[in-house]
Amino acid sequence: MHHPTDCVCSSRSNDLLVTRRELLSRLGGGIASLALVDLLGQQGLIAAESGQTGLLSPKPQMIPAKAKAVISIFCYGGVSQVDTFDPKPDLLKYQGETMQGVGEVRATMGTPGGLMPSPWSFKKYGESGMDVSELFPNVAQHVDDIALIRSMYALSPAHGPALFQMNTGSILAGHPSVGSWITYGLGTENQNLPGFIVFTDHRGGPINGPPNWGNGYMPAAYQGMQIRDTGSPIVDLKPPAERTESEQRKWLRLLHELNEQHASKYPQDTELAARIHSYELAFRMQTSAPEAIDISKETAATKKLYGVGEQPTDYFGRQALMARRLVERGVRYVQIFSGGGNFEPSWDAHWDLKTNHGLHCAETDKPIAGLIKDLKSRGLFESTLLVWHGEFGRLPISERMDGRDHNNNGFSVWLAGGGVKGGTIVGATDQYGYRGVENKKTVYELHATILHLMGLDYEKLTYRFNGRDMQLTDVHGKLIREVLA
């Protein structure tokens, strides 16, 4: 069982107390050094401060790894593999015919049709010669940085359970998300920002809602925090409108004095000290969070890289750029959902695949490529793990005449950045792109690999709940060694 070394003193992980001595030594002094008035005067230095309340304090990696942060791009609704990263000429050759030798084909939402050719053509790119369709011309320029897994399969062909599986390992609700496990295992580098941040699409969030980035049975500290793109980035971040800044300082000073007086009666109580400290963090977050996502000072060239200010890339481009800024500032895990709501607004192309994937790819292709370039030019690519996937793929046969139904039997996902071996292709689907046939990979294996790339041992990162030592990969999983550099 893994205990974050500096936060647990008893044998149970929901005992969140630290010893007084530990806390104070981490805070760099006694209660006096915490005096809010001091900190208020030193806002400029806050990024360098290392104040923690324990749960989210940085923790050492269990195994050496290059990546320090994750940016997860989740194409909600399910990306069609045969139209993006897994070319299948047989779809044209046998258009309108049934698949042979694959057994009964189950459609989830529609009735099964015959094979439907891809509306897009493929080309080989880079030294690796990886095939990418016309839908991702910009991402295609970076194939030599990408490790593509073509033989991923998931347990469920329904959005709800499949989203849960991709995000939490289990098809059932109630489990901590990948971002929660990583912040639980590693804490976060910047205490003035949440450690796990989530962006949803402007058309709505994914099915299942916030449990997709939930902390499950872990403390609330490990849940993903949704960042808004307008107004105040975090709900309840800003003081009430009628309270001026100087009034807020006065307000906080009185609170601090009353709390200090109370805490002085219980000098051994670390919870009370942590609570005082949490107000200091909250205050600093008021400045640091808006600054972290403020892209106005980025250069025109950088914005252009992400397609900010152009359509249809502006929205996702801003999120991708904000993700880079957050990672740069020490945020551990950033997840961006592309696509929202139901059906057309998401990647869920049950009909009119051409318009659907045409739009969603156009929105994200340039920003993703821009993100890779930008991370590289800043020396962050090697310390950032990029993960791209949906909750499943799509069927090679038609649905509703010109769409594709859900397919969990074989689909493509890719990784890039810290510790990833670029230009790699892992596994293969059958002649139709229907199911993985070579070197099939489970979602557990993907999760084990993500944890490994972040320096966490997926078998040792456990959390005890209801009498069980829980793991992200449950009792399954092994590493996808082919993608490791």
Added chain:
Amino acid sequence: MSCSDRFGARTGVALVILGMTTLAGSVRPAAAQDEEERARQVYQLFKDKCFECHGSDAKGDLDLRTHKSMMKGSQSGDVIVPHQPAKSLLYLLVTHAEEPPMPRKKPKLGDAELELIRKWIDDGGSLEAVEEAAESSAAPDARDKLKAEERPITDAERQQWAFQLPKKGVIPRVDSPAWQANPIDAFLMARMSAKGLKPSPKADRRTLIRRAYLDVLGLPPSPEQLDAFVKDSSPDAWPKLVDELLASSHYGERWARHWLDLVRYADSGGFEFDVDRPEGWRYRDYVVNAFNKDKPYSRFVLEQLAGDEIEGLDAAAKDEAMIATGFLRVGPNLGGGERGRQDALDDLIGTTSLTFMGMTVSCARCHNHKFDPIPQKDYYRIQAVFFSTRGVEHPLVPAHEVEADRKETARIDGLMRPLRQEKRELEAPYLKQLVDREISRLPEYLQVAYKTPPAQRTEGQKLNAAQVEKTLQNDTLRAKITEIDLVPLMTADERAKHKSLTDRIDALDKQKPKPYPTALAIADSGREARPSFFLHRGSIDAKGSAMTPGVLSVAAWTDYSFPTPPADAKSTYRRRAFAEWLIAPGNPLTARVMVNRIWQHHFGEGIVRTPSSFGKMGEPPSHPELLDWLAVEFVERGWSIKAMHRLMMTSEAYQMASDDTAANLALDPENRLFWRMPRQRLEGEIIRDQILAVAGTLDRTMGGPNVFPYIDPDLFEKSSKRDWPGKPDEDPTTWRRSLYVFSKRSIRYPFFETFDQPNLVNSVDRRNRSTVAPQALILMNNAAVVLQASKFAERLAREAGSDPAKQVTRAFLLALGRDPSAEELAKSVAFVRSSPRGLAEFAHVLFNVSEFVYRP
């Protein structure tokens, strides 16, 4: 950890059992005879070299014992591609062309054997011939399988503390007379003395009353209540206060929440669409009333598990018992199909065993429990208890009203039917016109498919033609062609007729009777139980023996037999029998688990600090003799929960101060021997209740449908499928106790969520208590909190006049139950005076001070 086999873990024992017999001597072509012979040899080879893993164990999902199971392939896909050895995974692995080499950890097969396999795959790779020849054979495997289902319990395992029946031991003699009277104190003191600990001194009266109010009611005492208690010098002032609190109906509201955490209560189904359960609150009210009425815990258990199987109840009691079975309905919705059904049963078994038995029976779904003596068979025998249940909507009106409703609905449906038919006929020609137009725009291969006469269509064309028809004419999702498209094409007369038909249908629809109230309840599908099976590795594809119902065998000292239900029963009576086992005198767990929970909430931690884990993965009791004594006492007092509250709260231990004592801290830093009362951060729900109570705005209405306080829409979806009809913060109807805030699984009320409310999906025995910055943000900045602070300020002005010193004093009394110190008073008064909005700002500070959010 999972099996290291390349095929991964899980699933798959074939039901067909094969053995070897000689082939029948019929005359067949030589080639075919050769093929059969090869298949037979291959089968023998598999049996010798592969069955150990790929037989009944089906490692990596691969079971080579029958043709069918072999052709299902493994977790990695097909293992045999007929006629193509080079593409057959099985061949590639045995020839070591691919990883991992097979057979695992054994010498490579000989060249002759490999050649045999190659030829056999060349032939087609079939085992069917062997199977035909071997139909009726026998049983070493069947015996193995049965054996695999057994996991005997040893005597040593039965000796584990939790499975021993609790007995009242001798109450220790202690030096202090004050600590002798209540056995709780005697047990605690004896251990403290032995360890050199001194109990903390008695807390002052203000601390005591605040502690008791927050503990029992979840609300702070008013200044008047406080004053009365402080001034009451009678010797029974404290027990009187305890009785008063236990008589308050707010007690049930406070303690119901603890129970709702255990049963993962919520008002929506969770999962994809998180559909609301507008009648779910009835179960919540049942729990509140059960605590308030001090329903014996034994009865509480029985009603929740088997309320539908209790006979001889009058109508009101029947309704109550049916609502109680909501326990089995309040969990999250799970997926469909047999797998979803198994998951739903697992949720019931898991929650039931954690809640009532403090055992993690769910661990035995796929294998025998790894740490505790819980055989997998126990899991499936308990599953058999619940297997025949189904959800019902129990009408809370008399039967004749239900019947009248049904008749009226049927009558109106009958009137609507011809109108709908007429409407369809009116639309038909235009629909055809539009369909034809759409078809002419399709890709050529689809047009060809559609136009080809049905008899001549290829398989693919059949599918495509059907898809085109369905999509264009009968698709609710894509909604290609609807009335909106059709009506404009009609003549004026037709349009008028269409409208009139639509209006008449709508009018009829409005006449349908309003739905009568119902409760989410449980019933069995009938007197006969539906057959259920042992599932090897938890897989629905690996059914073992049929299961009879059972209980947790290690905790059953005598063989517990399930009675036969009466001849006219509509139910299997299995749940009732299971509940009766739980509350029978011979059950070692039920009373212990519950008294430990009561203790846990009073004293901050349980005597067993893992209240739902009494097994080896949990912690042993710190005071086993005390736990036993309490468990027996609980049963002797008729399972009265209130009697336990009284007993615990009137102990000296409950009344100790919470101060640090350096000497004690050095010896027992975690307070495992209960030498003080720990301070406890309050739950989010109770902090909010307290804010409303202190602001003087709390609406104390009890029970009924839930309320929806405001949540920032950015925190939930714009998706039409998910909504939170939040009312403005200013709406006083939302100022109800937090227990009545709608609990939607995918849209959690942020205030509660931030303060570690459980996720409404898992049974939770002990909440996390984390301290994080978002808690500070919400208390500092959330508009609802700020609004209540201004209400608090208005109250202060109303009750204390305009003198800031009096206002501050009153504020401390209301919020913290004490007077301010001189220093606090001076600083606070200066703050109030410093700006025109000073009082409201100060009121808001008090909602944020640590003392406010802790139980002392």
